[in-house]
Amino acid sequence: MRIMLINPPIDSVLEEGNANPVTSFLFYNSAPLGLLYIAAVLEQAGHTVAAIDAAAEQLNVGSTVARVQEFQPDLIGIGSFTVTFDTCKKLGLGLKAALPQVPIVLGSYHVSLVPEEAMANPQFDVGVIGEGEETMLDLIEHFQGGRSLDSIDGIVYRKDDGALHFTGKRKKLRDLDQLPFPARHLLPPNIYRPVPVDDHAFPKFAMVTSRGCPHACAFCQKSRSGYRSHSPQYVADEIEHLVRDFGVRDIAFVDSLFCANKKRVYAICDELIRRGLNKKVSWTCSSRVEVVDEPLLQRMKEAGCWRTRFGIESGSDEVLDFISKGITKDKIRAAITAADKVGLRPKAFFMVGHMPDTRETILETIEFAKSIPLHDVTVQINTLLPETPQMEVWEREGAKWGRIVNQTNNEKSFWEPTFVPWGLEPDDLIELHRRFYREFYFRPATLARHMEQVKSWRDVLKYIQAGSLFSFLFFNEKKPSLWMIKDALSKAMREQEHLEQGMAAK
Ligand code: B12
Ligand code: SF4
Structure with a gap:
């Protein structure tokens, strides 16, 4: 089966641009490991898996839908966070309109915490409560015609009369070491700051x-x-x-x-x-x-x-x-x-x-x-x-x-x-x-602790970045131009580092 897994976009943050450094850092600084553990387990079972981290790749709902359409999945899985659920719902609607025949599974935090509220949105076909690795394997078996939904623990779905049905709780994975490493190769590695x-x-x-x-x-x-x-x-x-x-x-x-x-x-x-x-x-x-x-x-x-x-x-x-x-x-x-x-x-x-x-x-x-x-x-x-x-x-x-x-x-x-x-x-x-x-x-003790860390040009750049962040935190100043300069410098520095690493490897 072809499965597309998505960490949803953060449209309202994108609309305001990168001018807000606080959100920028909170939303893009690490890969969605839960999603990537699931991807690894599905790959291990022989499926073709793709992943999109729309938040980190700074895609909006429209461009995320376009990327999913290109992949032509048989099944879509979306992660859900409470504070980004409004955009997640829009993504679900966009995908249903573009690919009406493809089932959408909603997983992760928001649906696990408030399943009824999350699944009140009919664009989502099945909700996965808690850990998703084994449940997704079972769901694939269902969508391939091999088993009924009510035999699968840890899900919530709509019955024919439209009522939501919860199957029993799924036991948590006891032996974490049986899991393969997260499928990090499915996402671009250098988008996390x-x-x-x-x-x-x-x-x-x-x-x-x-x-x-x-x-x-x-x-x-x-x-x-x-x-x-x-x-x-x-x-x-x-x-x-x-x-x-x-x-x-x-x-x-x-x-x-x-x-x-x-x-x-x-x-x-x-x-x-x-x-x-x-x-x-x-x-x-x-x-x-x-x-x-x-x-x-x-x-x-x-x-x-x-x-x-x-x-x-x-x-x-x-x-x-x-x-x-x-x-x-x-x-x-x-x-x-x-x-x-x-x-x-x-x-x-x-x-x-x-x-x-x-x-x-x-x-x-x-x-x-x-x-x-x-x-x-x-x-x-x-x-x-x-x-x-x-x-x-x-x-x-x-x-x-x-x-x-x-x-x-x-x-x-x-x-x-x-x-x-x-x-x-x-x-x-x-x-x-x-x-x-x-x-x-802004006091001598903290400034001194940080000055001790400045040992290279890279450290100087780091503190320029921190300055943009703090200008927002301290004064609520939105300085897109400063932020853009910082972004350009940061990109140049990373490219240089990769070049150096590549040369060192040779
Ligand atoms: C690393 C991390 C991040 C990373 C990566 C986020 C991501 N998308 O995975 C970054 C830095 C980007 C991040 C950002 C944010 N985070 Co954060 N983050 C974490 C952290 C520390 C670890 C998550 C993790 O990797 N866990 C390990 C994996 C294995 O577990 P898991 O994520 O739960 O995944 C399992 C299940 O949830 C499920 N699952 C997950 N995704 C999917 C998808 C599908 C389709 C299915 C079926 C199942 C499924 O299966 C997975 C494997 O079993 C948690 C706290 C924690 N320790 O868990 C907070 C946490 C998840 N973050 C949280 C929050 C609030 C945020 C932010 C809103 C900003 C903030 N204030 O930190 C943003 C929003 C991010 C976004 N839209 O992408 C909250 C979520 C609360 C909520 N109800 O939504 C948590 C729980 C921390 C907390 N207690 O406040 N975060
Ligand atoms: S409950 Fe655990 S994870 Fe949550 S804040 Fe307390 S110690 Fe940290």
Whole structure:
């Protein structure tokens, strides 16, 4: 069978052009690995598979449909994100109009979280809930005439009377090592651009070494989602494949939680060192503050890690408690200090606009972020996503905490407030969000940490890029011309690097 898999476009972002660097980086900086795992499994089963990352390739709905038509698929699969679902629906309509006989399967986050809402759109024929590898194989069997839909676990579809029917839950994959590596060869490799402060060495690829998370943070859709992991051998094999076949020099482990348990992290580090991979690639990963200590961080550094990312979210113990983060300011301080001490350039994620947040708790968070030796921060405005513990609180007693001012189904909801706690206005949240970035970056300690990293012309360019990003974050300035210059410089630099790599390989 010919199968086309699509990461949907982000039309409203494209309409505004690349002038908005924040969205540009959030939407294009890593390949859609879930989609590529499915592609690999289908290829292994003998099917002809193509993939389009419309977001990263900056295609709009019209040009995505045209590309799909060229391929002439027998089956189409589309991934769904909550904040891009409006465009995803348009893509479904466009494809149905162009290829009415081809079934469309909707998978990934949005349909898994709110299947009824997502499948209320008749352009989608079947919804896949949760992991898609085995379900897609079963669906292909169905479309080839081999089995009935109601015998397939983990799907939602429309019966003849138009009513939606859910089959049972599908068991999660237990042995992740049985999966082939994601079919990265199906997408152009050099369309992914790291955020400038995460741009360490190029080519940089993303990898996932585990699925799910055992913790229960209130805002997160991965709360208690059943943790499973690849073996250290599989992780090292995949890195060897990335180095050999794509010349990769830096890897972002984008697991929900890479450092979930110490033993596994030590085992991965040992395997990378044993195979000498620590000399060939550098990497970054996510961690919770209570998992790491100085000896472990030191071992990670020896194994090639250059940065750890920590979810901190707030600098108020009361707010941390409310969002069930399970950590305190003291634990955070200890982990960040240890990571900085061994040279792991810690980065942290924060959010403003938690349900119990006030102007005071947000200012306390900004002061806390400045008081610990962090190198970088990412700050988002809290969004109430479906199927999160905080959404349950909202449904139970939301009016006690604040109000919804905007919908979440479009691409803007990550920099425009959707939920606003009482005592604050949407403009307050926007201003505090910018103030966080301004106060964190515009001070001698942060500037000095970054100046130490400037060692080449490439680093200078990186900071020009960062300047464009920050001019938006600090002042909401849209500077298309500056952005275009930066893009042109960036492209020239990458071409030069590829040339050099090619020559080195010869
Ligand atoms: C890497 C990553 C990215 C990458 C790649 C995105 C992508 N399209 O895959 C980049 C940097 C581009 C990205 C961007 C965004 N991301 Co992101 N990202 C992740 C991250 C860290 C890992 C995803 C991953 O690879 N998982 C591993 C794979 C194996 O699992 P999977 O993706 O779930 O795939 C399985 C199933 O979902 C399903 N499936 C997936 N696709 C398809 C398609 C079909 C047809 C079928 C049938 C099944 C199916 O089968 C897969 C294999 O079993 C997750 C958090 C996490 N750790 O999961 C957040 C996460 C997915 N991102 C999220 C968000 C919000 C975004 C952004 C909107 C911006 C932002 N604020 O980060 C954009 C939108 C992206 C877009 N339109 O492409 C949310 C999604 C929430 C939601 N309800 O939509 C998550 C869950 C993080 C979070 N908790 O907030 N992201
Ligand atoms: S925020 Fe991180 S630790 Fe908390 S539930 Fe989500 S993935 Fe797990």
